[in-house]
Amino acid sequence: MSFKIAYEYDENKVFIRDNVVFPTTIYITDDGKEFNDIVSANEHQKELFPLQAVDIEYETDSENLKEGVKSGIKKETILMETVNVPEVQLKEIFNLPDNCTWEPAPSPANEAKWDSKKKKWVNGETPEMIPPTPSETELLAQDNADQLMQIAEVEFKMEQTNQDNADILMLLAEVM
Incomplete structure (x- = not known):
């Protein structure tokens, strides 16, 4: 249609x-x-x-x-x-x-101003919006969160490996 x-x-x-x-x-x-x-x-x-x-x-x-x-x-x-x-x-x-x-x-128009009461642009049309760039602090916080996630994954895999090793030792003890 x-x-x-x-x-x-x-x-x-x-x-x-x-x-x-x-x-x-x-x-x-x-x-x-x-x-x-x-x-x-x-x-x-x-x-x-x-x-x-x-x-x-x-x-x-x-x-x-x-x-x-x-x-x-x-x-x-x-x-x-x-x-x-x-x-x-x-x-x-x-x-x-x-x-x-x-x-x-x-x-x-460059003269457009945001009217917070009306919640719209006045004296012109909406100017081109540029998305905000993250600050250094935000980038470091994100990087820190990523590293903590990787550490948690490695610890989980180590715990699984230790459990598997314990299971193998138990099997060997039963066989002997």
């Missing part, structure tokens, strides 16, 4: 939020009439192109006939749908919400 993004601004042209807008679908028949649903559009399209009477001739097969019926050529008139009925056309209409535009915000 298709959609568009609409951008909402307040009275000072400060960006508030973006909105996803889904289209309203209109179905247009061959005579130009517009319908809101496909079922009524298809019914109207069929009315524009009514059934046609077609004369067909066919030879009756003597094997499938009842007794007393003569074989030969029969003519019948049947009703058929028109072959070249055009498809119902589809048109999507996007309705723009109030206080919105299809245009995204212009590039960030």
Whole structure:
């Protein structure tokens, strides 16, 4: 399904939020009439192109006939749908919400200031955000935590090895 993004601004042209807008679908028949649903559009399209009477001739097969019926050529008139009925056309209409535009915000302004009461940027748009870099202390604390984790893993493996050695000594003692 298709959609568009609409951008909402307040009275000072400060960006508030973006909105996803889904289209309203209109179905247009061959005579130009517009319908809101496909079922009524298809019914109207069929009315524009009514059934046609077609004369067909066919030879009756003597094997499938009842007794007393003569074989030969029969003519019948049947009703058929028109072959070249055009498809119902589809048109999507996007309705723009109030206080919105299809245009995204212009590039960030350097004069933008964070208003902590409103919790948004004022006098401009959101400036480019740069993620904070960790301090030396944070890097050392992380490194220390990694080393402590490695030490704990080594101690656990040593404990397992000691237990395995004790099990082997017990087996040897039983064998002797």
